[in-house]
Amino acid sequence: MKKIIIILLLAVIGYFLADIFFEIPFGEDSMVVSKEYLDKSPNDLHVANTVTSIVVNFRGFDTLGEVTVLFLASTAIGSILFRRRKVHTKLNPQRNAPHASRIVQISAKILFPLIVLLGAYVFIHGHLTPGGGFQGGVIIATGYLLLLVTYRKFSVSHSSLTWIEAIAGVTFAGIGVLGLILGKDFLENFLPVGTINNLFSGGIIGIIYVAVGFKVASELTGILDTMLSIKVDSEENEQN
């Protein structure tokens, strides 16, 4: 009975949403601000990837907020799940559990550096190819996830993660403030822009995306490590 009511409700919502959606012409040029961006990105900023130049330069302040949200999320997860972890690591039953099979272990060893390399490539070339700091950071975090699920004894040092995160965040905000000091706007480009489609082009975008890549990678690795070590705690609870 409840499901029928919900389906009826959704049908009503769906009807009105569809009414609005299908009014919008699909595939037609309706750009207003984007024309400016598509014009300025290759000509003024010398950045090949327009999406990157919007994310980091034209809407850089927005991205700083986004990075802050991600930082808040990782802090919140840490504070929600943190519970006498020091005590539990000694009696960790997971640590005595067998490792993954030898094939998986060797493959993980071979794959891990390649995954990190791919992640670094993606965030360094964020202004030239589809990609960027967030994507590259997530790729590196998946490499650490591979190690965390393969080797039971593998754990990441949370203090070094915090340091990497802090330095990357300060770099991002510091570049913005440096722009202010040099007489530009916050997060406005102040470096020479170089030639388009060269690695060293686009001014501050490359530096910011490397910082974002490190930040995202360390935050996500921290989240994964916290979440994976939590299963232990509930098992301990049941035993007590």
Place this chain on the structure above:
Amino acid sequence: MSEELMQQILSISFYGASLALILIGVYGVLTKKNLIKILLSLTIVDSGVNLLFVSLGYIMNGTAPIFSPAIMDGKIEVLKTAPMVDPVPQALVLTAIVIGLGVTAVGLALVIRLFRHHNTTNIDEIRNLKW
């Protein structure tokens, strides 16, 4: 196939798919009892909204908004035959995906915490317990 018919089909499929994803997600949030399934439904709503955003920025026969060397040398006539799609929705979706990831991760952490207290992820059983 004529251009206009193609446009109609694409319009119905993209808007319809994003609408369907949003509705499936809302249905899941309203009917499912398992907390993890509710979180999954929220992620489905997320992807529906993202698909809607990206399809709003699409231009017929458009290319990615990247000025690759081939385009800059004039080997591909960008603005005549294949215009570039709108980059702003793509940038917004990039932001939205990251925020969605953060929200999902915090939600999962809360689910883990609730599971520790109640040993269940069923929302009805959790509601009955006083703690």
